[in-house]
Amino acid sequence: MGNFEVLERRFAEANLRVEVIERGIHRVSSWTAGANASDVFQMTILGKGREEYFRILPGARTNRIEAEGIDRDRRQLVLLVQEPVRTFEERIPRHGTQVDRTKVKVIREDQRSLWIERRTDARKRHFLCGRDERQLFICQLPRAVTMVKQAHEVLRAPEVVRSKGNVARQGEWFFVEPTEAEMEALAAALRGFRTIVRRKTPIGRGGHPHVADELVAVPATLVGKRTVAPAVFARGRVRHVDHETVCLQSWAKVVRNTEPVAQDGIARMDGVSWID
Incomplete structure (x- = not known):
């Protein structure tokens, strides 16, 4: 054979x-x-x-x-x-x-x-x-x-492995229950008009993106004496043509899996026909 x-x-x-x-x-x-x-x-x-x-x-x-x-x-x-x-x-x-x-x-x-x-x-x-x-x-x-x-x-990112709360997945994206500090940073950023909630917004790039009902990108934010790292949060339904819809009842931190990202300067599209 x-x-x-x-x-x-x-x-x-x-x-x-x-x-x-x-x-x-x-x-x-x-x-x-x-x-x-x-x-x-x-x-x-x-x-x-x-x-x-x-x-x-x-x-x-x-x-x-x-x-x-x-x-x-x-x-x-x-x-x-x-x-x-x-x-x-x-x-x-x-x-x-x-x-x-x-x-x-x-x-x-x-x-x-x-x-x-x-x-x-x-x-x-x-x-x-x-x-x-x-x-x-x-x-x-x-x-x-x-x-x-x-x-x-x-393929599980370190944040997913460390999480002790609820975790959902849709394709390459994980949705992780935020920490208390991350929720405080989100609230502070919205309160201070340092970010806005975007609706029906794609998560990441690609020809067939994952689309969230609500999405917010929070910059690095000082909470007490600690700076909380930048993060993206989603809420509501997350839809994708190839996956079952994920329903997030409250804000969840968006974390990509650990699949290697191209270093050749090209933002690869989902659905590229050939890999080498």
């Missing part, structure tokens, strides 16, 4: 469908280009709703791609990816994308797209893949783990 067949079997063990396309027969994604593009590992999610499935282009045969820990009940697995450094081009849409040209090399551009230079990471990378509520997802992990349970643990 070849490596591709093993990968397909491992996904099937997690009750997930995957299509693995060999390098010799696949056409390089329209979002990647350059001499090394066909050697680069690529992965996306295709289909809609319950008909969704993963598509993997493993790239060069020297790339290491292994499905490690599997949780069939959750329909999730941990995927290990390791490949050497390769330079390639990635096409990104102009609309909804911010590019810091001091950090990113733009090779060419037109009215709709930018082509930027990218390099693969030679370090081992681990991804949590599977189904979360309604749809499939791919999430890069902040550090190496082999089991799905461990993956969920390392």
Whole structure:
């Protein structure tokens, strides 16, 4: 049994469908280009709703791609990816994308797209893949783990782990019961007109953002003799097309999970088709 067949079997063990396309027969994604593009590992999610499935282009045969820990009940697995450094081009849409040209090399551009230079990471990378509520997802992990349970643990931000109150989650966002000092800072900031409550406001950036009924960003605030760090709070319903609605009866602190944030100057959009 070849490596591709093993990968397909491992996904099937997690009750997930995957299509693995060999390098010799696949056409390089329209979002990647350059001499090394066909050697680069690529992965996306295709289909809609319950008909969704993963598509993997493993790239060069020297790339290491292994499905490690599997949780069939959750329909999730941990995927290990390791490949050497390769330079390639990635096409990104102009609309909804911010590019810091001091950090990113733009090779060419037109009215709709930018082509930027990218390099693969030679370090081992681990991804949590599977189904979360309604749809499939791919999430890069902040550090190496082999089991799905461990993956969920390392994605919990320190504030979530330390919290002794109620915690809700919707996708990559956690909603944590604030401390007494944080509630005092929120009240002081509103009372002093240092912030305002925004309604029907997106949380973070992305093509399909999470939208809160009420959202307020509180700057660093002095409470007694202590400065409380800046924070964002949400209240009411939080909606997202891919997740069940979260209902927050009172103010909750908004905390993102620990998935690595790109350092290449690009504000990545939710729903980007390919990861490298």
